Amino acid sequence: MIPLGDNLRPLRRPVMTYLILAVTWAVWLLVQRAGADPQVLAATVCDLGMVPGELTHRAALGYAVPIGPGMACIVDNNPINRLTPLLSIFLHGGWGHIIGNSIYLWVFGKGVESRMGAMRFLVFYLVCGIVAAATHVAINPASAIPTVGASGAISGVLGGYLLLFPRGRIRMYFPPIFVFWIPSVLVLLFWFGEQLLAGLPQLSAVDADVTGGVAVWAHVGGFLAGAILVRIFAKPTAPGQQFMRTDYPV
Numbered sequence: 001m002i003p004l005g006d007n008l009r010p011l012r013r014p015v016m017t018y019l020i021l022a023v024t025w026a027v028w029l030l031v032q033r034a035g036a037d038p039q040v041l042a043a044t045v046c047d048l049g050m051v052p053g054e055l056t057h058r059a060a061l062g063y064a065v066p067i068g069p070g071m072a073c074i075v076d077n078n079p080i081n082r083l084t085p086l087l088s089i090f091l092h093g094g095w096g097h098i099i100g101n102s103i104y105l106w107v108f109g110k111g112v113e114s115r116m117g118a119m120r121f122l123v124f125y126l127v128c129g130i131v132a133a134a135t136h137v138a139i140n141p142a143s144a145i146p147t148v149g150a151s152g153a154i155s156g157v158l159g160g161y162l163l164l165f166p167r168g169r170i171r172m173y174f175p176p177i178f179v180f181w182i183p184s185v186l187v188l189l190f191w192f193g194e195q196l197l198a199g200l201p202q203l204s205a206v207d208a209d210v211t212g213g214v215a216v217w218a219h220v221g222g223f224l225a226g227a228i229l230v231r232i233f234a235k236p237t238a239p240g241q242q243f244m245r246t247d248y249p250v
Contacts, residue, residue: 003107006184007169010114016121017109021102024150027090028098035094038068046073048091049146050084050133058142065144075144085133086126091148101150107170108154108161115164115234124233128156128225135221139199147215152222155195159226162188164234195219 033040046067053059054075064072080087092098113121132152161168161184168184199216 002173002175003103003187004171004173004179005107006111006165006171007181008111008114008165010110012114014110014113016118016125017105017113019118020109020122020125021105024090024092024098024102028092032091039071041093042067042071042073044091045093045146045148047078048080048084048087049073049148050088050136051075051081051146052137052140052143054078054081054144055084055137056141059144063144065146067146073144073146085130085137088133088146088148089126089129089150089153092150093148097149101154105150105154105157108157111165111168112157112160112230112234117235120233120235124160124226124229125153125157127229128159128222129153131225132156132215132218132222136215136218139217147218149215152215152218155219155222156226156229158188158191159223159228160230160234161226163227163230192220192223195223 028034032044035041051059051073053063054077057077059075061075061077063075065075066072092101109121109125112124116124129150129152132155133147136147136152166183166185169181170184170187171179172182172187173179195216199220
């Protein structure tokens with residue numbers, strides 16, 4: 001199922017949500033060349049993606065992880081590795097990856113930003129992304145597989161949305177033709193439950209790469225971080241003060 005929108009409309013323009021989306025797409029198109037060149041895509045994922053084993057030094061230097069025909073990521077000790085938990089937030093592995101993340105950020109980010117303001121929302125977004133990365137490293141400390149994507153940061157936005165707007169409504173698309181309005185609390189708790197169920201096998205598996213390359217525990221960590229931190233970042237509302245209007249009964 002795919003979210004198409006919600007019933008909450010910010011009274012202020014969500015400039016930081018626009019900016020984050022613009023930067024994310026600029027990186028995809030200009031740095032990663034929109035995936036058109038497999039070697040460029042592989043290089044950005046390998047060099048700038050986060051590799052847990054490189055951060056913990058538990059992956060053997062020189063170890064090669066196949067990433068495509070005739071290509072492999074080599075574990076190294078490059079100083080830039082320390083920045084990859086942040087850099088990887090703005091990298092993606094394919095068109096489906098970036099489009100899906102962009103949809104979720106667009107649908108849920110506007111409302112959360114409206115309650116925080118632009119700069120607070122940016123810090124919240126990045127902190128959730130870093131907590132998500134730390135969760136992934138904690139679960140997979142020796143992994144040599146690079147991870148990229150804004151999913152962890154956006155998971156934090158989802159957690160924040162759940163706490164701020166539990167009575168909101170989300171317009172969901174169910175392929176091939178069905179569209180329904182669903183309470184946000186059901187959408188987000190269902191999404192969170194899916195991540196938990198997908199991630200549980202990792203906790204006991206000898207081979208931690210059992211979720212098809214998706215860092216589901218990063219999603220869990222980001223979501224919980226957002227739910228916990230949202231009250232710190234959200235601005236208090238004065239009596240009668242409005243941040244949103246609704247286009248559908250709540």
